[in-house]
Amino acid sequence: MENIWVEEVFKDVIGLRFRVKEILFQGQSPFQKVLVVDTYGHGKALLNDGMLMVTERDEFVYHDMIVHPAMMTHPNPKKILVIGGGDGGTVREVLKYKSVEKVVMVEIDEMVTQACKDHIPQTSSKLGDPKVELRFEDGVKYVADTKEKFDVVIVDSSDPIGPATPLFNKDFYQGVYNVLEDDGIVVSQCESPYYEIEMQKTIARIKSELFSIVRMANYTNLSYPGGMWSFSFASKKCDPLKDFNKERYKELDGDFEYYNDQIHFGAFQIPNFQLKQISEYLSPWPNQ
């Protein structure tokens, strides 16, 4: 095996690296450096500005958990907005639901999506589906300007460094609130509770000022430093802990590598060190 490695150094103190078989694509877009490599042991991997976004080996965890808890909670999800999500994995999971009529994906960086279409069909293969509208533009501007309404908004963003930074602000979430139907749900990539608890707090607070239901779910990833990362959940009405749709789950059971009806509830059960920091912004835990 060659001794070539690709590494993400995080916070200057921890490095996570993967052994590389082949460099498949490198490019510089107006927004970031885009890199696709084939690895030993983890399949193909996408990195933006040196930050690992996706590996074929574990992308199922991220994409299951950003999509299914919300989609199994909403009463009838028809119109879905994905902000970011350039690799296509989120759209792939959303399209598993027969209620879905339209998916708008707003990705700021076309190079990311093109690189994934060319090299990572595992995530990108459904982006040509007729229900999908691809838009390469600024997600913040899109939600501020659009007249369309959505049932579920999924903020599948990279870290708050570089092009995704405005996606971690209140103005953006006010826009998301406005484009959501009255029973709408928003889910957002929400960083690491170990390394980014202040950011988690900020997002939970912003959502609690706008939405009546706010929760945090955790999942674990091979390819993000620290292992445990979070998705922030908010909605105008629906609660994943009370409104889990068992019938819909039964129809799709077997289609998931990570998510199941145990994990649906287990993911929202978060550890003390995280709970202490953000519980004031979360909805109360239902009686057991």
Next chain:
Amino acid sequence: MENIWVEEVFKDVIGLRFRVKEILFQGQSPFQKVLVVDTYGHGKALLNDGMLMVTERDEFVYHDMIVHPAMMTHPNPKKILVIGGGDGGTVREVLKYKSVEKVVMVEIDEMVTQACKDHIPQTSSKLGDPKVELRFEDGVKYVADTKEKFDVVIVDSSDPIGPATPLFNKDFYQGVYNVLEDDGIVVSQCESPYYEIEMQKTIARIKSELFSIVRMANYTNLSYPGGMWSFSFASKKCDPLKDFNKERYKELDGDFEYYNDQIHFGAFQIPNFQLKQISEYLSPWPNQ
């Protein structure tokens, strides 16, 4: 900051490294190479034969999760056996329970414990407690020979490479079964579901041949490759999902950085890819 790093390369394809401030101890015991370093961002860290065991930053996760689900399930845990656990963190957590009268810790490698006593008081500070009996000998031989009986056995071992290898065999678990009281519980460090699912299957199968209740719990760790790792749980009678002791929990609530009553249940809710491999050996999920 100096550019010195200590790295665990796992399965030859993934590397996780930490920036080092200072080397505090290096030694070669009859069993392994023992290294203690001070890091930037993750406190002091112990590595045996280059495998990262503990960092001060995240040891609370591992030690909470190997101890508390079992201790909150057993009806009255008085006598506890810890196999391995040389850093002392497991003993520290066990001693939080006022029912505990005696803790026997059987660590094969005295150098590990001495290095932690000298350099990592955060984990080792309770090893001098009068309730604790420290034995530096082979845990497999100890359970085969002892006449003592225990309420809870905690197998706090390193990976099945080097001195811990015999702790992953059926003979050892037959010994554990024999030293457990009729309502006894055993918990074991059970590797990564991503990288070691065959080992998880083996342990679950071995336990299912001996014990009436078998479950698997997951937790996430900053310092182990892949993030998500597991503890295997087995008992003659008690089920963590049915016998959670709310009164005992209320007495200790506030003493835990990771564990809480949500996590107690959430940890046993495991993802599909893992469930598919091991569910035949696990006890059925109770009706929700």
